[in-house]
Structures are given as structure tokens and as C-alpha cells.
Amino acid sequence: MNIKVIAFDADDTLWVNEPYFRAAEERFCSLMGEYLSRHTIERELLKTEIDNLTYYGYGIKGFVLSMIETALKITDNAVQVEIIEQIIALGKQMLDEPIELLDGVVEVLEELKDNYRLVVATKGDLLDQERKLKKSGLSSYFHHIEIMSEKDDANYLKLIKHLDIHPSELLMIGNSLKSDILPVLNIGAFGIHVPYHITWAHEQIEHSIDNERFRSVLDIKEILAFL
Numbered sequence: 643m644n645i646k647v648i649a650f651d652a653d654d655t656l657w658v659n660e661p662y663f664r665a666a667e668e669r670f671c672s673l674m675g676e677y678l679s680r681h682t683i684e685r686e687l688l689k690t691e692i693d694n695l696t697y698y699g700y701g702i703k704g705f706v707l708s709m710i711e712t713a714l715k716i717t718d719n720a721v722q723v724e725i726i727e728q729i730i731a732l733g734k735q736m737l738d739e740p741i742e743l744l745d746g747v748v749e750v751l752e753e754l755k756d757n758y759r760l761v762v763a764t765k766g767d768l769l770d771q772e773r774k775l776k777k778s779g780l781s782s783y784f785h786h787i788e789i790m791s792e793k794d795d796a797n798y799l800k801l802i803k804h805l806d807i808h809p810s811e812l813l814m815i816g817n818s819l820k821s822d823i824l825p826v827l828n829i830g831a832f833g834i835h836v837p838y839h840i841t842w843a844h845e846q847i848e849h850s851i852d853n854e855r856f857r858s859v860l861d862i863k864e865i866l867a868f869l
């Protein structure tokens with residue numbers, strides 16, 4: 643390997659994210675509890691969220707709009723205004739959550755910062771991701787933050803062009819096989835998967851990956867052994 647740039651996914655790779663979505667989803671299910679079973683509400687919400695990705699992209703703003711849309715749908719437009727108010731408050735509360743760094747992240751960045759160009763490659767709302775990076779105290783480790791509307795082959799190629807490197811000089815680290823690993827392997831770069839204990843249903847893939855440019859580790863500190 644001749645790695646020049648190491649790109650890190652942000653949510654659930656550098657810091658905790660998915661648990662906040664799960665907690666909000668739970669709160670939403672209790673708000674809507676008198677209309678449908680929890681399971682059905684969750685399924686409706688996920689369907690709305692996925693249908694809305696092309697309109698709003700990833701992140702909390704889109705999630706709030708999807709909760710409101712789901713509330714309207716499952717109540718046949720009879721949802722009380724107070725519930726809409728609470729959904730909006732729920733979204734603002736998510737945006738105000740503190741940043742909780744994952745174990746080993748600072749150690750790893752500290753170890754790598756002098757030998758590699760480090761960047762963040764994430765999706766989500768521009769403003770929210772910028773705010774999270776600032777709050778995380780990690781900004782100074784990174785040369786660049788790339789906020790992508792979708793983590794697909796084309797957008798990773800754009801990143802590589804922007805960084806002025808060859809694909810084989812990029813290593814991507816992330817918790818999502820679908821977004822952080824598969825497209826990166828497709829374009830000829832390297833990927834190390836660091837799973838997080840919960841993954842959003844939309845990010846899950848069924849098959850296993852067999853590629854010489856791919857590794858999976860249990861702890862982010864283990865990536866140092868490959869560099």
C-alpha cells in the first residue's frame with residue numbers, strides 16, 4: 643500500500659450518531675402510539691425516509707420532515723398540532739446533542755496526523771456536519787471535510803480528483819459497508835470497515851466482501867497495524 647490520504651467517515655466512526663436517531667424514533671413511536679403498533683410505525687417511517695432521500699438527502703432535517711409526513715399519513719391528516727410541535731422539538735433536540743467521540747479516535751488521529759493527509763468524508767446536512775466537527779474538537783486533524791449528498795462511486799472519484807491523488811493512494815475508514823467501503827473498493831481505493839454496534843436499516847448489506855483492498859477490524863485502533 644502507498645496510502646497518501648486517509649478519509650474518515652464521521653457518524654458512528656468518529657462520534658456517536660445512530661443512537662440519537664433510534665431514541666428519536668422511539669419517542670416518535672410513543673407520540674403516535676394510539677394510532678398504530680410500534681412495528682408498523684417504524685416500518686412506515688423508514689419507508690418515508692427512504693422515499694424522501696432523493697428530495698432531502700441524509701440528516702436530521704430530512705428525518706424531521708419524514709416524521710411529520712409519516713404522522714400525517716398514519717393519522718389520515720388528523721394528527722394534532724401539538725404532536726407536530728413535539729416532532730419539531732425532537733429534531734432541534736437532536737441538533738443540540740453533545741458530540742461523544744468514540745473510543746480510540748483521538749489516539750488514532752494523533753498517531754496518523756504527521757504521516758498522512760487526513761480528511762473527513764461524510765453525508766448529511768452541511769450545517770449540522772460542520773457544527774459537529776467544530777464541536778468535536780477534531781477539526782485541526784483534518785485538511786478537508788467533504789460533505790457528500792450520496793456516498794457513491796462518482797462522488798468518491800470527485801473527492802480523489804479534488805485531492806489530486808490516484809485511487810490506490812486513498813484509504814477510507816468507516817462503519818457502513820454500503821457507503822464507506824463498497825464504492826471505495828469499486829474505484830480502486832482501499833477500505834477498512836470498523837463496525838458500530840447499531841446500523842440504520844438502509845445502510846445494511848446482506849453479502850460479504852472479498853477484496854484484497856478490504857479489511858475489517860473490531861476496534862478503530864486496529865487500523866494502525868495496517869499502516
Ligand SMILES: [Mg+2]
Nearest residue numbers: 651653654817
Ligand atoms: Mg457512518
